[in-house]
Amino acid sequence: GQQLNQSPQSMFIQEGEDVSMNCTSSSIFNTWLWYKQDPGEGPVLLIALYKAGELTSNGRLTAQFGITRKDSFLNISASIPSDVGIYFCAGQNDYKLSFGAGTTVTVRA
Amino acid sequence: DTAVSQTPKYLVTQMGNDKSIKCEQNLGHDTMYWYKQDSKKFLKIMFSYNNKELIINETVPNRFSPKSPDKAHLNLHINSLELGDSAVYFCASSQGGPLGSEAFFGQGTRLTVV
Numbered sequence: 001g002q003q004l005n006q007s008p009q010s011m012f013i014q015e016g017e018d019v020s021m022n023c024t025s026s027s028i029f030n031t032w033l034w035y036k037q038d039p040g041e042g043p044v045l046l047i048a049l050y051k052a053g054e055l056t057s058n059g060r061l062t063a064q065f066g067i068t069r070k071d072s073f074l075n076i077s078a079s080i081p082s083d084v085g086i087y088f089c090a091g092q093n094d095y096k097l098s099f100g101a102g103t104t105v106t107v108r109a
Numbered sequence: 110d111t112a113v114s115q116t117p118k119y120l121v122t123q124m125g126n127d128k129s130i131k132c133e134q135n136l137g138h139d140t141m142y143w144y145k146q147d148s149k150k151f152l153k154i155m156f157s158y159n160n161k162e163l164i165i166n167e168t169v170p171n172r173f174s175p176k177s178p179d180k181a182h183l184n185l186h187i188n189s190l191e192l193g194d195s196a197v198y199f200c201a202s203s204q205g206g207p208l209g210s211e212a213f214f215g216q217g218t219r220l221t222v223v
Contacts (some may be wrong), residue, residue: 031209042113042199042214043152050209086150092209095140095164097201099152 003027006089006100012108013079021087021103022073029091029098032065032072037086037102046087047074081107110125112136115200115215122190130185130218137158139204140164141183142212146197155198158183178211190222 006023013019023032031050035043047058049065049072056063062075072091075104078081089100115132122128132142143155157165161177172188183200197219203212 015131029209035214037150040217042216045211045213048211075118080174088152090152090212092212095159096154096213097142097144098154098208102150 004089004098004100005054005098006103009101010104010106012106013076013083014108015080017079018077019079019083019105020073020075021089022071023089023091023100024071025091025098026070027091027093027098028069029093030069031092032063033090033092033097034061034063034072034074035088035090037088039085043088072106076105079105111215113200113202113213113215115198115218117218118216119219120219121221123223124190124192126190127186127188127218128190129187130198130200130220132185132215134181134200134202134213136202136213138202138213139180140202140206141177141180141211142201142203143183143185144201144214146199148196152199156183157184161182171199187220190220192222195220195222 004025034046037043047063054065060077086102090097113134140159142157155169156175158177159172177183197217200215204210
């Protein structure tokens with residue numbers, strides 16, 4: 001199957017920090033998607049990427065589709081408390097999304 | 110209006126029972142999916158349908174039978190429920206096509222088998 005390696009597995013953020021997470025795969029994907037999931041809710045789409053090398057922003061979020069089509073990263077700038085949650089990358093081919101294991105973002109006490 | 114809605118949100122049932130989860134999308138999408146999220150939050154595809162036709166069946170036991178009466182609906186029926194079926198099940202939809210497009214998820218159905 002198509003395996004995605006997402007890192008880090010978890011991270012602590014302090015308000016105002018910039019944070020990054022990334023996904024790599026041994027497979028090429030046509031589309032990369034980034035989602036956020038809050039407790040008890042479904043994944044919510046943050047950013048969709050369709051072209052190799054594409055850099056796309058959505059507010060404080062920036063994501064890039066790697067040139068090789070095998071990787072993507074997500075940056076969150078100036079984090080705020082409501083950024084906590086689980087972030088998932090997903091690669092899409094042939095009517096199927098393959099997900100990374102998620103990055104759990106928690107506020108540092 | 111909720112784009113992808115699934116019912117029920119919670120389902121508690123005994124082993125051996127048969128249950129169904131319903132999903133509807135009002136986005137006009139051609140492709141619908143069922144995903145299973147385990148206790149470690151890993152999301153794994155179960156089925157995808159395009160224009161009511163089964164495209165992907167990701168080695169799901171025969172006890173799980175999806176049905177798509179039209180493009181806007183993809184229901185999931187589960188026979189002879191087992192303890193290991195306990196999970197959160199998500200329905201999703203996208204415009205489809207092999208190249209991929211934005212996919213939107215429902216709020217999930219938390220199934221607990223006792």
